[in-house]
Amino acid sequence: MKWWIRNVKQRPERVEQLNELGFLWQRLQPEWNLVLEALITFKSTFGHVLVPTKFVVPFGNDNWPRATWGINLGDCVYRIRARNDFLRGSSYDSRREQLDGLGFVWDVQEHRFRTFYGTLRHFARLNEMGPFSCSIDGLAARAEPLCVPSTYTVPQSPEWPRGVWGYPLGARCTAVRQKELYIKGHPERRFMLDELGFHWSGNADFGWLRVSHAAAIYSRMHQRKLDVPYKFTVPSPPKDLIDRDEWPWPEYLWGLPLGQRLKDVRSKGAYLRGEFAEKRRRQLDTLGFNWERKKAGRPKTRKTPLSDK
16 A cells, blocks of 8 residues: 555556556455455465464465455454454444454454463363372372473374464463463453462472372372382383373373382482471372382392312
8 A cells, every 4th residue: 555655646647647548446346355355365374364463465476366465464454353444334243254254363362361271271181180180099189280391392193183283381381370471460360270270389399290190190000009110111102002091191291210209209208308298208108109118239149168179
């Protein structure tokens, strides 16, 4: 539009030349039709209509209708949300219905929180945390706190919806705790996370939560005995396992050196210092933990005395 004003509208001689050529000054189709056509193409290309603010339909790209080339689609979407542009008058209902049909996001912040919440809830279900904690032979006194490793990113796995593959869930959880991302000024959102068992105090004690969760699973699998070989590491499922739901170990525990961690508990008092020490001891006792230190070193061999010759 700026180019048109500068190079045509403000140049009377060029306007006159175009009139002599029979130029049609009226739009061949309403601007709304072009915006809608661009939105439809954007969704078919990217799978959503969360258009970046600075997005402009590229010129010369045959994947886009020629009439939409150069449209600042990001700005159009912003104006639709902020000012109801294109939605005034008798066409309001029909155009809003068209946008809703495309999955148009009217409140970006609410959409982002819902994406975070849905991803967090799915993580909790997969890892049996929060409201999805399973009772281990009646031993679980409370739900497992919902803790996500700070570096956790949603994997490209059939267990996860394709739309959240690559989502930095761990980083988002850290931002929620430290910066009140999504929840500042929204107590109802904090309540939703509380209901989900969200761990607000950070991941400083996350190591113990992983150890205790793995220990509870091991105890269940071994008739309520927790005598773990010190070389034991939580295994990941074999590649030929068809149904991963049958695997007893949650993904976030794979690779945890449980044997070594419990050896440190036994020999060094790891995780047993501070205000939670006694509570954690009782927790291990309930799981059948073997507190006796195992003898280390090779068995001594009896030397045969040298005979005098």
